Amino acid sequence: MAIEIEQPSSVELSKVAVSETHGENSPYFAGWKAYDEDPYHESNNPSGVIQMGLAENQVSFDLLEEYSEQHSEAFTWGKGAPGFRENALFQDYHGLQSFREAMASFMEQIRGGRAKFDPDRVVLTAGATAANELLTFILADPGDALLVPTPYYPGFDRDLRWRTGVKIVPIHCDSSNNFQITPQALEAAYKEAEAMNKKVRGVLITNPSNPLGATIQRSVLEEILDFVTHKNIHLVSDEIYSGSAFSSSEFISIEEILESRKYKNSERVHIVYSLSKDLGLPGFRVGTIYSYNDKVVTTARRMSSFTLISSQTQHLLASMLSNKKFTENYIKTNRERLRKRYEMIIQGLKNAGIECLKGNAGLFCWMNLSPLLEEQTREGELALWDSMLHEVKLNISPGSSCHCSEPGWFRVCFANMSEQTLEIALKRIHDFMQQRERQRKPISSQ
Amino acid sequence: MGVLSKIATNNRHGEDSPYFEGWKAFDRNPFHLTQNPQGVIQMGLAENQLCFDLIEDWIRKNPYASICTAEGVGEFKDIANFQDYHGLPEFRQAVANFMGRVRGGRVTFDPDRIVMGGGATGANEQIIFCLADPGDAFLVPTPYYPAFDRDLGWRTGVEIVPVHCDSSNKFRITRAALEEAYEKAREANINVKGLIITNPSNPLGITLDRDTLKSLVSFINEKNIHLVCDEIYAATLFCSPKFISIAEVIQEMDCNHDLIHIVYSLSKDMGLPGFRVGIVYSYNDEVVSCGRKMSSFGLVSSHTQFFLASMLSDDEFVETFLAESSKRLAKRYHIFTKRLEQVGINCLKGNAGLFLWMDLRHLLPQKTLEAEMKLWHTIVNNVKLNVSPGSSFRCQEPGWFRVCFANMDDETVDIALKRIEAFVRQGKEGGENTATRKHWQPNLRLSLKSRKCDQGVLSPHMMSPHSPMPKSPLVLART
Numbered sequence: 001m002a003i004e005i006e007q008p009s010s011v012e013l014s015k016v017a018v019s020e021t022h023g024e025n026s027p028y029f030a031g032w033k034a035y036d037e038d039p040y041h042e043s044n045n046p047s048g049v050i051q052m053g054l055a056e057n058q059v060s061f062d063l064l065e066e067y068s069e070q071h072s073e074a075f076t077w078g079k080g081a082p083g084f085r086e087n088a089l090f091q092d093y094h095g096l097q098s099f100r101e102a103m104a105s106f107m108e109q110i111r112g113g114r115a116k117f118d119p120d121r122v123v124l125t126a127g128a129t130a131a132n133e134l135l136t137f138i139l140a141d142p143g144d145a146l147l148v149p150t151p152y153y154p155g156f157d158r159d160l161r162w163r164t165g166v167k168i169v170p171i172h173c174d175s176s177n178n179f180q181i182t183p184q185a186l187e188a189a190y191k192e193a194e195a196m197n198k199k200v201r202g203v204l205i206t207n208p209s210n211p212l213g214a215t216i217q218r219s220v221l222e223e224i225l226d227f228v229t230h231k232n233i234h235l236v237s238d239e240i241y242s243g244s245a246f247s248s249s250e251f252i253s254i255e256e257i258l259e260s261r262k263y264k265n266s267e268r269v270h271i272v273y274s275l276s277k278d279l280g281l282p283g284f285r286v287g288t289i290y291s292y293n294d295k296v297v298t299t300a301r302r303m304s305s306f307t308l309i310s311s312q313t314q315h316l317l318a319s320m321l322s323n324k325k326f327t328e329n330y331i332k333t334n335r336e337r338l339r340k341r342y343e344m345i346i347q348g349l350k351n352a353g354i355e356c357l358k359g360n361a362g363l364f365c366w367m368n369l370s371p372l373l374e375e376q377t378r379e380g381e382l383a384l385w386d387s388m389l390h391e392v393k394l395n396i397s398p399g400s401s402c403h404c405s406e407p408g409w410f411r412v413c414f415a416n417m418s419e420q421t422l423e424i425a426l427k428r429i430h431d432f433m434q435q436r437e438r439q440r441k442p443i444s445s446q
Numbered sequence: 447m448g449v450l451s452k453i454a455t456n457n458r459h460g461e462d463s464p465y466f467e468g469w470k471a472f473d474r475n476p477f478h479l480t481q482n483p484q485g486v487i488q489m490g491l492a493e494n495q496l497c498f499d500l501i502e503d504w505i506r507k508n509p510y511a512s513i514c515t516a517e518g519v520g521e522f523k524d525i526a527n528f529q530d531y532h533g534l535p536e537f538r539q540a541v542a543n544f545m546g547r548v549r550g551g552r553v554t555f556d557p558d559r560i561v562m563g564g565g566a567t568g569a570n571e572q573i574i575f576c577l578a579d580p581g582d583a584f585l586v587p588t589p590y591y592p593a594f595d596r597d598l599g600w601r602t603g604v605e606i607v608p609v610h611c612d613s614s615n616k617f618r619i620t621r622a623a624l625e626e627a628y629e630k631a632r633e634a635n636i637n638v639k640g641l642i643i644t645n646p647s648n649p650l651g652i653t654l655d656r657d658t659l660k661s662l663v664s665f666i667n668e669k670n671i672h673l674v675c676d677e678i679y680a681a682t683l684f685c686s687p688k689f690i691s692i693a694e695v696i697q698e699m700d701c702n703h704d705l706i707h708i709v710y711s712l713s714k715d716m717g718l719p720g721f722r723v724g725i726v727y728s729y730n731d732e733v734v735s736c737g738r739k740m741s742s743f744g745l746v747s748s749h750t751q752f753f754l755a756s757m758l759s760d761d762e763f764v765e766t767f768l769a770e771s772s773k774r775l776a777k778r779y780h781i782f783t784k785r786l787e788q789v790g791i792n793c794l795k796g797n798a799g800l801f802l803w804m805d806l807r808h809l810l811p812q813k814t815l816e817a818e819m820k821l822w823h824t825i826v827n828n829v830k831l832n833v834s835p836g837s838s839f840r841c842q843e844p845g846w847f848r849v850c851f852a853n854m855d856d857e858t859v860d861i862a863l864k865r866i867e868a869f870v871r872q873g874k875e876g877g878e879n880t881a882t883r884k885h886w887q888p889n890l891r892l893s894l895k896s897r898k899c900d901q902g903v904l905s906p907h908m909m910s911p912h913s914p915m916p917k918s919p920l921v922l923a924r925t
Binding site: 012013014015016017022056064065068069072084085087088089090091126127129130137139141144163276282283284285295296299302305307309310311312316 | 450459495498502513516519526527529567568571576577579713720736739742743748
């Protein structure tokens with residue numbers, strides 16, 4: 001009855017499974033591991049590593065908690081379990097109509113009412129992670145290329161490339177012009193892809209930008225739209241941080257540019273959004289694709305079968321997001337708190353002699369430590385990063401993990417901790433800089 | 447305008463199949479006990495709606511399981527923030543526990559091997575991404591769940607090689623059929639990476655016996671290919687023989703555990719398809735690690751993980767639920783099979799699942815696909831029942847139909863059976879109409895309780911909730 005197995009031969013997994021394209025061996029994640037091994041805690045572990053590599057928004061939970069408590073009957077099955085059955089059965093990939101409407105409306109509110117979104121173009125996915133991958137499956141074939149401005153969110157390496165087989169060709173940006181995307185850089189990236197024999201299918205931008213923490217200017221958006229139109233390729237605008245712009249008027253969505261062009265040629269444009277950053281609900285897995293292309297909407301909707309949002313969660317959020325009073329107050333308060341945090345960290349870094357890129361959005365700042373590098377190279381940057389992690393005990397993200405071509409820049413998150421913790425982090429940086437300064441001065445001048 | 451990808455423009459999403467005609471008929475004219483008693487009754491939807499009252503009762507008694515009640519809101523922040531692809535430890539523990547209980551405690555599951563997927567739909571796709579490259583193939587016994595074409599192959603680029611089974615031996619998967627399919631693939635230079643089975647079987651409604659399972663394990667071991675067991679219907683067992691999980695079989699045999707993977711979900715056993723709880727459980731460490739990373743594309747909402755962690759670790763509730771669910775499914779099954787038998791319709795002897803595999807071969811003038819489709823059109827359009835034709839499950843033997851019985855209330859069951867009885871009688875009487883017309887009268891007995899149940903399922907205003915079928919493939923987003 002027993003089968004003789006001489007030697008269980010190592011059985012093959014797929015190429016996708018054995019590849020490293022999931023990206024988890026990058027230094028971006030090494031810092032996380034260091035944090036996991038020695039996490040800071042106010043009282044239990046005050047000398048632990050402070051996590052500044054995680055772009056989470058924890059500044060406005062109190063507003064959500066308050067809402068939940070006050071409205072538990074309306075949207076949960078807290079006491080009476082009304083509508084549970086219907087909700088538990090609902091797996092239609094169109095998504096709950098009320099939820100799509102609430103999302104469209106929320107997206108409009110974030111853009112100060114300057115944009116209009118049609119709920120029937122909203123496709124739901126389990127997080128922006130899934131949305132970006134799904135769009136890539138739809139817009140490109142394996143071996144094709146997407147152009148992505150650097151520096152970019154490290155997760156794109158996995159989301160856009162891993163299972164899709166699509167390549168990322170970088171659009172290089174640097175500090176000479178505040179890392180703005182230029183027509184020359186777009187053209188150079190396109191040519192680079194051509195030289196590698198890769199068919200370019202689209203450009204993917206993140207606006208507001210991660211990791212720069214800045215919105216893209218109107219003129220630049222116009223140039224990008226002109227570029228993709230001229231090349232007849234797609235444009236994906238990941239607007240996941242749109243509600244985290246410190247002032248509503250400074251964020252310009254691609255939708256506004258399209259509207260000003262009367263939606264001519266808009267079938268090539270697709271917007272990705274999520275509630276993970278603006279509402280601070282990454283655990284709920286709420287992502288959306290908004291496309292101006294009917295075929296993309298239909299196909300994306302079908303594909304979303306692999307990654308639907310829990311109907312329980314859709315139900316909860318539909319209620320919350322259609323409460324205009326709540327959302328208006330939330331959006332306004334959240335922006336204000338983020339702005340205050342930003343100012344606090346910028347000032348603190350300035351006092352320590354550190355400059356940052358002028359930012360106006362997001363949950364992080366883009367810090368320039370190039371003056372501290374022993375050599376202006378990636379190795380120099382990683383050496384400094386290592387000191388920051390193990391000596392200063394701060395997990396910040398090195399620019400090279402974001403594919404920045406200019407060494408010495410670091411992304412520092414500020415919204416995923418209390419103000420007290422941020423003070424302590426700033427003090428550590430201050431002390432570190434002072435110590436460095438002392439070490440640099442020749443002995444005679446001390 | 448920029449062209450879309452090959453994946454986007456091919457039809458491996460599966461929605462162009464004639465299978466959907468029945469759905470369209472239902473959507474156009476959905477049955478409702480009071481508002482549309484002449485409408486089409488949905489019997490093509492494998493949902494389990496029999497035990498919601500038990501769950502609702504538990505919810506009422508356990509407000510802390512929700513993060514939106516006064517009792518539970520203290521957890522809101524941590525849960526809302528939790529996106530770790532390992533999943534909430536309590537959730538994994540509860541699921542592992544539940545899976546063990548469903549198998550009568552005969553096996554235990556390691557919570558650290560529990561990997562999430564976006565429903566079983568996402569889980570099946572995920573495991574294929576881990577095991578096979580584009581152009582590779584998986585063996586799948588027929589008849590099989592129609593959406594496997596999409597789930598296993600659409601974005602993965604993997605092909606399905608069918609392993610044909612028929613009624614000559616009660617649709618059991620034979621070693622000979624496996625070998626034949628495998629050889630044929632090899633001759634065509636197709637690289638077979640594994641075998642995927644559904645146990646209990648959809649659409650057959652039966653569990654696989656121990657000998658068959660052992661022979662499958664020895665087959666894949668010999669060929670050094672993977673075995674994926676979709677056990678999504680594990681807890682829908684309603685009579686003997688008992689369900690034997692692959693987890694039990696590999697305890698009794700020497701085999702390479704690196705080849706064994708289980709897919710699970712709560713969509714059928716607990717009736718919670720909306721919650722998108724898919725699970726990949728692999729005995730292969732590399733697959734667990736890789737699958738976990740991939741689960742980023744389809745994590746279970748932490749909101750839902752939290753709720754289920756609580757519910758599924760309530761041992762008393764789980765025991766009661768499983769026992770009661772089994773009882774209610776058995777009752778449904780027997781009502782149907784008995785009355786069908788009385789009009790000369792037999793079904794494959796089933797013991798699990800949410801459907802019957804009904805034998806209408808005797809009603810076919812010829813044993814052809816065309817005859818089956820013609821009969822099916824009659825059933826959908828005249829008898830007004832959306833049942834699923836065997837051909838949509840790639841069954842090679844015409845005349846079989848899958849009939850779902852757990853997605854409706856008792857009154858509707860009665861009406862559906864009356865319609866079938868009338869149809870059969872009509873056929874026997876050679877098309878005589880007057881006698882049958884009486885039986886087509888709507889059931890005038892109003893019951894408030896049933897009306898409340900109807901709202902969820904039968905209201906004409908509600909979209910067909912089932913995935914993969916859309917409300918209508920013809921819906922286009924409007925500018």
